[in-house]
């Protein structure tokens with residue numbers, strides 16, 4: 324079933340808010356040294372949106388009784404910073420050719436993506452209640468055919484970076500200025516397809532491509548380093564010819580900086596150090612919350628903690 | 632409430648894991664190889680018993696199957712345990728070249744096949760596996776219908792000394808296999824005698840075929856129900872006999888209709904004994920959102936759907 328559009332106020336709200344965040348972020352960058360705690364206007368706005376997104380993720384998974392809550396909470400700040408602080412997209416015109424492309428390669432975190440897209444105004448947030456319900460457009464993994472704002476169907480890990488590389492290559496062929504962003508899980512990097520694409524992107528000098536790695540150090544069943552170790556991850560990306568930036572993946576200002584364009588002519592890998600289950604104390608850094616579903620009581624606690 | 636609803640049903644991953652542990656305790660060549668799938672393949676117990684014989688390659692299915700072929704080369708008997716869609720989709724060429732073509736004794740265990748991952752969508756559905764793998768030479772394809780057949784398949788594969796793919800059902804199914812049923816290549820299991828129409832069913836559709844046959848008997852229609860746990864090589868003699876002795880054949884499977892059971896049966900009857908047929912499965916569309924039970928009904932992979940197909944055959948037969 325087709326998703327309902329949002330009301331006009333939401334789209335206008337998105338435009339106004341992203342403009343405000345970008346303006347503040349610009350000011351922040353110029354005066355960062357003078358601001359001891361970097362508790363700035365932009366960061367506060369982004370934090371507020373991220374809290375909203377996290378709360379709706381918890382409610383969606385509670386309602387569906389399924390989902391990947393740990394990874395959703397881990398990737399939320401990255402999603403929100405991309406959509407509100409960095410990318411050029413038009414929720415009212417999702418296929419606008421000049422848009423920046425966004426690919427959530429770790430597609431199991433669809434709840435966080437849907438919630439972010441709805442918040443931006445790609446569709447009516449009331450639709451989030453249908454997450455994974457029979458015939459809903461909001462499948463357990465994102466479907467571009469049904470959800471505006473989704474660029475390619477993901478869910479099988481290891482597909483996003485090759486597709487994003489293709490997007491960036493097309494932009495280069497057309498001398499277009501739009502950028503491509505792809506968010507990868509760290510466990511996902513065990514798939515060889517990523518490294519095939521990493522080589523190709525560097526080979527073609529795809530400076531408009533930014534890959535963000537949600538480095539929460541957990542995968543489905545264990546820690547990445549106990550399963551098939553990834554470290555030293557920055558060295559790996561560097562040796563594949565990428566410009567590497569390592570940041571705290573929950574620090575919105577640091578993310579804003581890290582997501583700025585390439586300064587070297589090479590594709591950029593942002594290694595975002597994150598905490599799986601971020602924001603809910605009993606889920607943080609615990610492997611079982613990869614896809615465990617909280618009880619009613621745990622939902623209450625989670626929402627209370629996320630209220631701030 | 633339907634007949635099947637009243638019976639106990641089983642997630643076959645438990646029978647799978649118990650049988651694998653029991654085999655491994657008798658034969659130290661047996662190892663399990665997985666892709667960050669210890670939990671989803673129910674291998675926690677195996678890991679506790681044989682920590683050194685569980686190899687987790689991480690999220691890397693091509694590597695998974697290649698590594699298994701290497702282990703087999705050195706005399707081990709690897710049971711590769713991975714979600715069926717990624718095992719068969721991502722590693723298809725490794726299955727073809729490293730396992731089947733190279734005649735490696737690797738047991739490929741496709742976990743949660745069909746639409747067991749319902750709401751997680753088409754990336755997680757494994758409905759193409761039977762078509763893909765039937766196209767690969769030198770690979771036996773086994774589709775257990777219940778815990779009894781799952782255990783038999785795990786045991787049979789250990790001694791097969793050849794490449795095997797078996798589905799490990801997760802969607803809960805009742806027991807359907809009679810105590811004296813055969814389990815071997817080219818051996819169908821006769822579940823109901825009948826002489827009007829034959830229904831041949833595998834996997835989750837077997838219990839639904841039985842329910843359809845029971846309901847049709849009350850209407851005076853005599854349905855033969857055959858089950859072919861070995862999809863490849865299939866029991867051609869039983870298929871030909873059904874084509875000769877009944878007025879037509881309905882096949883039913885939780886897989887795309889393009890190349891699985893329906894295609895195998897159709898190729899057999901067209902060559903030896905043409906008869907009317909209806910092929911029930913997932914038509915060539917990507918499933919909408921929904922849980923497994925919802926999707927099976929959505930695609931008419933139910934007793935009602937089988938009954939309608941049987942009547943259709945009789946109408947045209």
Ligand SMILES: Cc1ncc(C[n+]2csc(CCOP(=O)(O)OP(=O)(O)O)c2C)c(N)n1
Pocket residue numbers: 391393394395397429431478479480481507508509510511512537539541542543599666667690692714717721
């Ligand atoms: C090709 C493929 N293999 C296996 C899976 C099953 N799977 C889903 S999520 C996941 C773990 C992902 O870990 P990571 O990339 O680190 O994501 P995060 O921890 O951030 O959720 C696995 C193995 C899959 N979706 N696709």
